[in-house]
Amino acid sequence: MQRKSLIILLLTCFTTVVAFAQLSGTKQSDVLDEDNVSLDGLVSDYYSGEHLANVSIQATANGNVVATGFTDGNGEYKMVLEYDKEYIISFSKSGLIGKTIIFNTYGVPENKRHKVPNMGAEITLFKPNECIKTEILNKPVGKAVYVADRNIIDWDMDYSMDKLAALNKMLDDCSKQVEKKEKDYTTAMAAADNAFAKQDWENAKTGYQKALSVFPDKPAPKDRLKLIETELTKKAEAEKQRAEEKARAEAEAKAKAEKESAAKKEEQERLAKEKAKATALAKAEAEKAELAKAEAAAKKAEQERLAKEQKEAEAKTAQETALKAQQEKESAIKKKEEEKLIAQKEAEKQAALSEKAKLEKEAATNKKEEVVAKKEVVVATDNAKKEEKEKILAQKEAEKRAALEDNAKKQKEAAAKKEEQERIAKEQAANLAKKAEEERAENKVVLLEEKEEVKEQLAVQVIEEKKTPIKGSSTIKIKSTNKGRNLYAKPNKTGNDKGARPMKHIVL
16 A cells, blocks of 8 residues: 655564454444544554554553554554544553654534544554664654644644654764665675675685674674684694694704704814814924023013113112202202392391381371361262162152053053943844844744645645545444444545545644
């Protein structure tokens, strides 16, 4: 059955088709002649469109479970709902993310109930995935309420719009991630298969491990990895055997070489001993001749030494005699010089005493004049210091006054700058507020346009539903319908109030 789409509340679940079970509910005989509204449709896989059988359906009203059951082998379900109740209807299956909708039948006047159209809802489920945030589905994703001016129970788009937009975006993003993972898996497998065909086991192993990191549950890379491990084990055993054979051959060659080397070394040592013995004998003869030669040279050297020592002793005695005569002469000259120096110092002392007496006399005369001059210098110095101090004070006062004027000028400039900054900030804030208000107005318009577009699509879908009636058999009921109100009975289009209008259908 081709899916009809308007609003896609993608609640995806992973599962396979199982057997159908009948829904239990209110006794048919108790409600046979009452007015009611029907809800039917099918449950399918969002991505593949496959109809899902054996999906558990549970309806509660006022906190009590009023019906339970499963979709049939074609994934279809049917239920008849009473008026003046709010039903919470859940769809779930093991391994899939469950979904809940609200169906509110309150507010329908009794005299208009026989004209209210039936409802249809296709439920799409999807498998959980690490990129899907299930908390977005904690609340019901669809809500049907009575619309008095049109006398229909219709889907409340104000309730579902934001949820649908967020869910669609999440699933689109998730689909892109899944596509990327599929591409990465295919690329890794292709490279690994190519290496596998060339018996390049290491690169093939790396490729299959990369593919498993994308999809850990895929059997193909696991099977190939087992084959590679077997081949690598065989290869390792063959290499080990070759290595053992090589080691054995190398050990035999080494032993043979060591034996030959030992024999060669033994012969070399024998020849070396004979050569050393001959060399030692020749050396002993040479040493004996050298010893005799050395003894003769030593005797001659001793004779020359004794002669040299005697000559040096005679020269030393003559030198000491000449040195003593020289010292006596220098002592006499030194004594004469000292006597002359004493006489000269005495003469200088007498001249110094005479000069001192003369200076003392002159000092007495000049002392009085010096005292007067010093007093005048002190007075002049004090006056100069006083003038300098007054000059420094005047300079500091001028600097202080200039600093105060400069500070006042800077404060005035800072105040003016701050006032200008505040003015600019106010203008910017006003512009931002104006821009934000314009954006809010634009967003509001866009949201209203989207809601209107959805409503228009709903109207188009209703027209399409009228053109293509749904075929199937009743599989789930809460109670029976009145005569002429069966789910798939041909709608009365004459408007003579004897039958239901075409049902409202939606994809959730």
